[in-house]
Amino acid sequence: MPFFHKKRLFIFLIGFIILVALIGFSLRDRENPTSVEQFVKDAVGWTQGLVHAPIDYVTTVFDNIDDLQDTFHENQVLREKIAEYKGLFYDVQKLEEENAELRDLLEKANSIRSYIPIQASVISRSPEQWMEKVTINKGNQDGIKKNMAVITAKGMIGKIETRSKFTSTVKLLTGFDQFNRISATIAREDDSDIHGMIEGYNQTSEKLVFKIIESSDSDLKKGELVSSSGMGGLFPSGLPIGKVTDVKPDQYGLTRTAFVEPVADMYEIDHVIVVDREHDTGNQSGSGKDVTS
CATH class of the missing domain: 1.20.5 (Single alpha-helices involved in coiled-coils or other helix-helix interfaces)
Incomplete structure (x- = not known):
């Protein structure tokens, strides 16, 4: 039995020495590694x-x-x-x-020298009456009265319809009908003025209706400016209203009707001036009359 133990010990020592030798051999710097090393390196x-x-x-x-x-x-x-x-x-x-x-x-x-302007801003506008009425932030306490003319920097847009202490409702020209008329005129340098009445708004043509009641023999031309005449006693004279786009005679050829495009933008209205006619020193008389509802 001791012999076999010594033999195993001897074999173990020989194997250990061979393993150490192989390790030392593999750790040496060599230009050409063995095939086994190459295979192992390639596999890895x-x-x-x-x-x-x-x-x-x-x-x-x-x-x-x-x-x-x-x-x-x-x-x-x-x-x-x-x-x-x-x-x-x-x-x-x-x-x-x-x-x-x-x-x-x-x-x-x-x-404006003939009257005191009252400046105001639009505070509301009903979608159902977009082209008929707007509400402004001035009322009785600011001196606003019914039927006062309302203008923008470009021209007239309507008149005061109703008012309370702090606000007022403006009836736009595009909401006018036969019960809301304005004495108007086309002033000319040669004194051949044309007088008439703005008698409402034509929804089809989207133009104001200018009924001519007094004119010279000269023809009415497109592009001529229609302004308030001041003869009705309500609105000051000289407020721009619109420009003539078309003229049509009646069926008998006795009178003429002009269609007028407003000079002021009725869609975009933010700031306005309310005109106090009481301060107007212009023409206060005349045969025309502004009719209000």
Whole structure:
């Protein structure tokens, strides 16, 4: 039995020495590794490549997803910024337009010497009566009275229909009918003035109806300006109303009717001037009469 133990010990020592020798042999710097080493290295390299390829692919996919998410968020931020800049641009544009309108309105007020203008702003407009009425922020306490003329910087838009202490309702020219008439005239330098009445609004042609009651022999021309005559006792004279677009005689050829396009914009009304006729020192007499409902 001791012999076998010694034999096993001897074999173990020989194997250990051979293993150490192989390890030392493999650790030496050699230009040409053995076939076994080459095989092991190639196998390990191939295995590493096989493992790293899907890992690199998955890593690339996640990186691309992160990049897409970052790009998406950046696009959202940029869109919000662009929308904000557009809003600011429209606000500035609106302010510029409103500033220009107020400046024109101020110049119009300064040019009015025959009466005291009452400046007001539109505070509401009913969708059902968009082309008929607007509400302004001035009323009885501001000196507003019924049937006062209402104008913008471009021209006349209507008259005061009803008023309360702090607000008033303006009946627009586009809401006029046969019960709401304005004495009007086409003034000419050669004194061949044309007189008539604005007798309502034609919904089909979208024009004011100017019934001519007194005129010279000269023909009425398109583009001529129709203004308030002041002969009705309610409105001051010289308020621009509109320009002639068409003229039609009646079936008997005795009278003529002109269609007039308002000079003021009836769709966009923000600031107005209410005209106090009591301060008008112009013509107070005449044969015409403004009829109000």
